[in-house]
Amino acid sequence: MEVLDKKKVSLVVEKLEKSYPNMGYYLNFKTPIDLLVAAILSPQTRDVTVNKVTPDLFKKYKTAKDYATANPDELFQYIKSIAFAKTKMNNIIESCKLIDKQYKGKVPDKKDELMKLPGIGEKTAVTILINAYGIVEGIPVDTWVIKLSNRIGLADSTNPNKIEKELEQEIDKKYWHNFAYILKEHGKEICGKVPFCSKCVLNEICLKNNVEKSK
Ligand code: SF4
Structure with a gap:
């Protein structure tokens, strides 16, 4: 399939920006640790489900050390409605152990360091950098971005890395921070x-x- 030229891509971005002004990240959080935990809980789970469990969870566990030293059975009770809760719980505990030990309790602000934490892939690392630190190093590519980029003609691939590269070439960097949320x-x-x-x-x-x- 062909893709839109740069001028049309700009038009798409402008129209969507106008339609959905001030779109931000869809999971609730106050601190970088909250964000990291919410982002680990998020895959294969609806946002409302994550946002439902996190208020009590964040009240009980506030620091990397809190999660690193958590009683797994107790922590599990807070997140049991989340898909793959056991695996995600282990990733949270192991990530927070590393953060507590290697980064003095501070969520890293470098993509390669974030991606060494269990449960954190490239999309989540980019998301954490943008939303916790305002560091924009890319466009997080999730299933919505994959689907809509291909439908609209912003990219022609199902490979998230390829899509990210194509989008970053076509879209002005000032829009990268929330383009995924707008889509x-x-x-x-x-x-x-x-x-x-x-x-x-975008119908024209x-x-x-x-x-x-044209069919
Ligand atoms: S024109 Fe149709 S397919 Fe294209 S973005 Fe709009 S709703 Fe989706």
């Missing part, structure tokens, strides 16, 4: 399982819509 919102509001193309601000530009129209 996700657009997916939830308009371009979900059944896309409402007639109501979509979007490649998928134009292919459908």
